[in-house]
Amino acid sequence: MATYRTLVKRCERYALIGHANRRWYRVARAVIRRLSEDDVPINYELLGAYRTLCDIVAITSPRCAVKRNLRFAWAEFTGKPRPDHMIRSTRVALEHYYETGEIRGPKTSRFAKVLRGDDSVVVVDTWMARALGVPAGQARNKSTQELAERVIAAVAVRRSGRTLGEVWRYAETQAAVWAGMIRTHYDKGKIPLFRAADALDVPF
Numbered sequence: 001m002a003t004y005r006t007l008v009k010r011c012e013r014y015a016l017i018g019h020a021n022r023r024w025y026r027v028a029r030a031v032i033r034r035l036s037e038d039d040v041p042i043n044y045e046l047l048g049a050y051r052t053l054c055d056i057v058a059i060t061s062p063r064c065a066v067k068r069n070l071r072f073a074w075a076e077f078t079g080k081p082r083p084d085h086m087i088r089s090t091r092v093a094l095e096h097y098y099e100t101g102e103i104r105g106p107k108t109s110r111f112a113k114v115l116r117g118d119d120s121v122v123v124v125d126t127w128m129a130r131a132l133g134v135p136a137g138q139a140r141n142k143s144t145q146e147l148a149e150r151v152i153a154a155v156a157v158r159r160s161g162r163t164l165g166e167v168w169r170y171a172e173t174q175a176a177v178w179a180g181m182i183r184t185h186y187d188k189g190k191i192p193l194f195r196a197a198d199a200l201d202v203p204f
Contacts, residue, residue, distance in 0.1 A: 007147075011132075015159060020045070055112045056076050058108045061092055062090060062107070122148050
């Protein structure tokens, strides 16, 4: 594996490439907020519609494109039938959440926290693992999570120090790295965003 310093420099390069999308989570929160306020199922009113929809978005995110993720989450939130192609692990995770209120899995639990507004959290998905040179299957390992936190913290400090008047928060920095990787490794390099219209664009 590359040295820590090399990883920090690599992720900083990705962050610079993707800096225009470092506020990706702010956009996502705004869309989720709008949806959760438009049509709140009665059983979610006491639980908190916004928090619940954030959690469902996070739980339905594994192995799912951004647009489809929001569709899955909105359909689940509004009580529509689950699509046949929803993976089994997501179904199990949803049932566990309804029974316990807990989100299992380091990626989905962190994603939910960031969507709820916690910018101190680093979401470690397969993209982040790839940026660190770690096999995708090891993204959920504690060692990978800790390494990602250290690297993102270092990049955030470096960018905040070099950008007068701007503070790069951890979640924003991770989003910038993610966007930079997409722009680097995909020909089109288009960054997928949540849009309220996509949630309503059913069937799947």
